[in-house]
Each structure stands twice: as C-alpha cells, then as structure tokens.
Amino acid sequence: MSSETPTDAAPDTPPVGWLRGVIVDAIDVERLGAFWQQVLGVGIAEQVPGWLQLKFGPEGSLIAFQPADPIAHAPGRLRIDIEVEDLEAATARIVDLGGALKEFVRFRPGEEHRVMTDPEGNEFSIVSPFPPELVVR
Numbered sequence: 001m002s003s004e005t006p007t008d009a010a011p012d013t014p015p016v017g018w019l020r021g022v023i024v025d026a027i028d029v030e031r032l033g034a035f036w037q038q039v040l041g042v043g044i045a046e047q048v049p050g051w052l053q054l055k056f057g058p059e060g061s062l063i064a065f066q067p068a069d070p071i072a073h074a075p076g077r078l079r080i081d082i083e084v085e086d087l088e089a090a091t092a093r094i095v096d097l098g099g100a101l102k103e104f105v106r107f108r109p110g111e112e113h114r115v116m117t118d119p120e121g122n123e124f125s126i127v128s129p130f131p132p133e134l135v136v137r
Helices: 029-040 087-096
Strands: 018-024 044-048 051-054 078-083 100-108 111-117 123-127
Touching (some): 029 044, 029 051, 087 100
Antiparallel strands (some): 018 078, 044 051, 100 111, 111 123
C-alpha cells in the first residue's frame, strides 16, 4: 500500500508507467476535437470513425487533484491512459497500491487495455506502448 501523504520527493520505487494521454468521452468527436485543436495549437495525428487523436504538444503532461464532495463525486468523462511496458506487472502493482482491475478492453487486434480504478473508484487505463507506425508527434 502506498503512503497516504504526498511528499516533495519522487518515490524511491520505479514508476508503474507514464501519463501518455487524457482521453475525453465526446458526444461530437469532431466538434470537441476542433475545440481542443485550437486550444492546444496542434494538428491531427489519427482520425478514424469513432476516434480523433491530436498530435502531442511541445510540453509534457500534468495531472492535478482537487477536493470534491464525496456525495456529489461521480465518475467523469475523462480517461487517463498510463503507458506501461508490462500489463501483468503494472496490474499487480496498481492493485498492491490500493487500486483495482475493472475490465479488460480489446480495442484493436493485438491491443489490450485494462481499465483500472484508483482507491476512490476513479477510472484510468493502463495500455501497452503504441506500435512504432502509430507514433506521430
């Protein structure tokens, strides 16, 4: 189980993975994609039916936490993808840290995601690295 209080120092243990991206559940993929394209100033990396992916921006990713009323708190419409080298090892480590495995997702042939939850039930996915031919920066 992890420490309950964050510290200024990075953990002594190696990371489970890295924050690859934040995925937004959209009612209108094109409209929302165009909005964020303008906000972030980036082009399109991939667009297929049911999926629009913008290119990586020049800076890294940030994740922050703010207090929420536990009664009003409900799962949001964002999904964080954490890229990992080994799905089995990452799943075990996340469970050991207090998270849980919610479901297996097979998005494309040969591509498996695992939907996990943090200790408060917030969902995120662990994913294998992109195949080299899909890496567009």
